[in-house]
Amino acid sequence: MLGKGIGIDLGTTSVIIYVTGKGIVLNEPSVVALYTGYEKVVAIGSSASEMVGKNPDSITVIKPMNDGVISDLSITDKMLRYYIQKICGNSIFKPRVVVCMPSTITSLERRTILDAVTAAGAGSACLIEEPLAGAIGAGLDISKPYGTLVVDIGGGTTDVAVITMGSIAISHSVKFAGNKFDQAIIKFVRNKKGIIIGERTAEEIKKKIGCAVPRPVEIAINAKGKDYLSGMPKSFEITSDEVYKALRYPLRKICDGIREVLEDTPPELAADIASQGVLVTGGGALLYGMADMIKKRTGVETVIADDPINCVARGTGIALQDSSILENNGYNFTSRDEIIGLYDEQW
Ligand SMILES: Nc1ncnc2c1ncn2[C@@H]1O[C@H](COP(=O)(O)OP(=O)(O)OP(=O)(O)O)[C@@H](O)[C@H]1O
Numbered sequence: 001m002l003g004k005g006i007g008i009d010l011g012t013t014s015v016i017i018y019v020t021g022k023g024i025v026l027n028e029p030s031v032v033a034l035y036t037g038y039e040k041v042v043a044i045g046s047s048a049s050e051m052v053g054k055n056p057d058s059i060t061v062i063k064p065m066n067d068g069v070i071s072d073l074s075i076t077d078k079m080l081r082y083y084i085q086k087i088c089g090n091s092i093f094k095p096r097v098v099v100c101m102p103s104t105i106t107s108l109e110r111r112t113i114l115d116a117v118t119a120a121g122a123g124s125a126c127l128i129e130e131p132l133a134g135a136i137g138a139g140l141d142i143s144k145p146y147g148t149l150v151v152d153i154g155g156g157t158t159d160v161a162v163i164t165m166g167s168i169a170i171s172h173s174v175k176f177a178g179n180k181f182d183q184a185i186i187k188f189v190r191n192k193k194g195i196i197i198g199e200r201t202a203e204e205i206k207k208k209i210g211c212a213v214p215r216p217v218e219i220a221i222n223a224k225g226k227d228y229l230s231g232m233p234k235s236f237e238i239t240s241d242e243v244y245k246a247l248r249y250p251l252r253k254i255c256d257g258i259r260e261v262l263e264d265t266p267p268e269l270a271a272d273i274a275s276q277g278v279l280v281t282g283g284g285a286l287l288y289g290m291a292d293m294i295k296k297r298t299g300v301e302t303v304i305a306d307d308p309i310n311c312v313a314r315g316t317g318i319a320l321q322d323s324s325i326l327e328n329n330g331y332n333f334t335s336r337d338e339i340i341g342l343y344d345e346q347w
């Protein structure tokens with residue numbers, strides 16, 4: 001790992017890891033399974049995710065990141081250490097690590113992340129905001145005095161930020177993103193069809209036929225759930241128009257968030273955004289018609305970044321390869337000793 005760096009996108013839905021010289025080496029769900037009542041880990045990542053909704057009482061499946069915030073610090077710590085050790089192995093060379101954090105992170109969460117990464121083998125670590133990494137990952141030169149509006153639609157939150165000269169000028173985070181789309185589908189199917197479905201089925205429906213604008217030709221799929229009244233297993237058909245109806249509310253909330261930031265943006269930066277448009281990153285950007293919907297609701301040209309799910313992790317990789325991107329914009333790497341010293345002074 002000599003001279004190498006690791007970039008981590010610590011997301012509500014998944015942890016994506018980029019290693020310099022290799023690219024993206026890991027993409028695993030942010031899920032941990034534990035023995036109920038103990039802190040002992042049963043599984044982390046994909047194998048833990050397969051247990052969601054199917055686990056016996058003796059096992060608890062936890063998603064330690066919720067709505068873009070760390071809801072369980074000690075489990076997040078275990079998950080981060082596991083992934084870093086998986087990448088670093090027993091290497092004696094300690095890599096530099098850049099971690100992308102949810103925009104609403106608290107000081108305690110910051111410390112936990114820095115602590116976990118350095119304890120797990122990082123020589124030094126640096127935290128950067130998700131939309132900034134997304135913009136770098138999309139290939140934008142963030143250092144110019146030019147306003148760029150980035151909208152990152154993840155699993156837990158949609159982060160909207162205006163970036164100029166390497167920093168975030170204005171930002172807003174709404175708790176409406178991929179998970180809320182799934183919840184809206186669950187609610188729709190229960191209310192309109194009398195069938196209860198799980199999160200995984202709802203996500204599958206969203207990915208297969210979901211849309212942010214009506215599809216030119218309506219499509220449908222069959223899915224399975226449980227009859228609300230009889231409790232018996234039941235198959236049902238759902239169409240893209242129905243999913244569109246279900247998603248209208250969370251989509252409107254996302255557009256309200258974008259409009260709020262646009263309203264607060266100073267005129268010169270707003271003029272840049274008007275000519276360059278909105279850049280959308282994150283897995284939610286893959287919903288059919290997302291760019292068209294944002295353009296229609298905000299009046300601003302909208303582009304989806306290439307490979308939007310990996311954009312943030314790719315941004316951390318680019319920042320690691322060209323450290324001037326971080327240094328010139330006030331982001332510093334801190335070593336374990338510095339982290340302990342720094343926080344002990346504050347606490
Ligand atoms: N093809 C698709 N169509 C619609 N949604 C999709 C598609 N592929 C992935 N998603 C959704 O993208 C979301 C995950 O995106 P992403 O990996 O950017 O989130 P995250 O970074 O883990 O979350 P956050 O940034 O909120 O912490 C999930 O809700 C997932 O269902």
Ligand SMILES: [Mg+2]
Nearest residue numbers: 011130154282
């Ligand atoms: Mg994310």
